[in-house]
Amino acid sequence: xxxxxxxxxxxxxxxxxxxxxxxxxxxxxxxxxxxxxxxxxxxxxxxxxxxxxxxxxxxxxxxxxxxxxxxxxxxxxxxxxxxxxxxxxxxxxxxxxxxxxxxxxxxxxxxxxxxxxxxxxxxxxxxxxxxxxxxxxxxxxxxxxxxxxxxxxxxxxxxxxxxxxxxxxxxxxxxxxxxxxxxxxxxxxxxxxxxxxxxxxxxxxxxxxxxxxxxxxxxxxxxxxxxxxxxxxxxxxxxxxxxxxxxxxxxxxxxx
Numbered sequence: 001x002x003x004x005x006x007x008x009x010x011x012x013x014x015x016x017x018x019x020x021x022x023x024x025x026x027x028x029x030x031x032x033x034x035x036x037x038x039x040x041x042x043x044x045x046x047x048x049x050x051x052x053x054x055x056x057x058x059x060x061x062x063x064x065x066x067x068x069x070x071x072x073x074x075x076x077x078x079x080x081x082x083x084x085x086x087x088x089x090x091x092x093x094x095x096x097x098x099x100x101x102x103x104x105x106x107x108x109x110x111x112x113x114x115x116x117x118x119x120x121x122x123x124x125x126x127x128x129x130x131x132x133x134x135x136x137x138x139x140x141x142x143x144x145x146x147x148x149x150x151x152x153x154x155x156x157x158x159x160x161x162x163x164x165x166x167x168x169x170x171x172x173x174x175x176x177x178x179x180x181x182x183x184x185x186x187x188x189x190x191x192x193x194x195x196x197x198x199x200x201x202x203x204x205x206x207x208x209x210x211x212x213x214x215x216x217x218x219x220x221x222x223x224x225x226x227x228x229x230x231x232x233x234x235x236x237x238x239x240x241x242x243x244x245x246x247x248x249x250x251x252x253x254x255x256x
Contacts, residue, residue, distance in 0.1 A: 037177070039168075040184035040193045047201065049179050053144045053171055054204045056112045057133060059211060066106040071225040073099050076123060098123035101225040103216050112136060113144075118212060120160075120222045126151045127159045131212055142172040146205050156223050160213065166205035 042050070076096050100121040107113055114136035121128050128149040135141050147168040153159040171179040181201060186192035195202075213219065 037180045039180040039182040040195070042179065042181050042198075046179045047181075047198070049171060050169055050181055050201055051204070053141060054169070054201070054208065057144070057208050058107075058111060058113075061105075061111070061116070061215065062108040064106040064108040068102070068104040069221060069225065070102045071100065071229050073097060073229055074121075096123040096125065099226055099229040101222045101229075103218065103221060105216065107136075110136070116212065116216075118216050118218060120156070120218065120226075122156060122226065127153055127156065129164065129209065131209055138174055140174055140176070142174055145170045145172070146209055148206075148209060156226055157219070160219050160222060163206075163210045163213070166202060166209050169201065169205050 038046075074097070076098055098121045100119060102117060102119045104115060104117040106115045112135065113133040115134045117132045117134070119130045119132075121130075126149055128147065130145060130147045132143055132145045134143045145168075146166050147170075148164040148166050150159055150162070150164050153162075168182045169180065173179065181198055183202070184193055184195065
């Protein structure tokens, strides 16, 4: 066999071997990375991170003069919380309409957190409270959120008066997956996990929620603002006007 032919055959074999080692790649199908949060039984290291974040939340915050109170109505087409629902949470595949109130305050000075935002939503089946603290100088930690929910409560005022304990704690981290802890229940195929080791974290988160309900005045503000939402919007008849007339005096344009 001529030397030139041997060189060509050797080159073809090398190219084929290299191609067999490269996995098939489809540029139209980008890789998707999914991070599954162990919300029921976080590791010891994750527990320490949650405890440290909760310890940074000030018990006697100094608020600046900047604040915001907003209200509105939102159509929910999918569950807004990706964590496992709590024991008293009712879920449905049908779209629901939720009324909500948000209260935001800036924190003064050089505190670890720059602002705190409280939100309350009610879709007629479930009432959900969420308290979010935003880190002033995010390096590893971005924000801390606490949540609780309840159903079959007679009124918003009754829900707030119960001081419902926290059911979820979540840390959003910079460049890393989130860390979360949630109260988990059993199912037909598996019993409820033993979460006794996490009770100090749940108690601390519940105490923070109770403190900031009082500090932000949610017991008065939330029922008042939700009453304004229920008195406006879809239940209000449309304002009739001619083609030559301007906007009706009751019409308002709002933005969030």
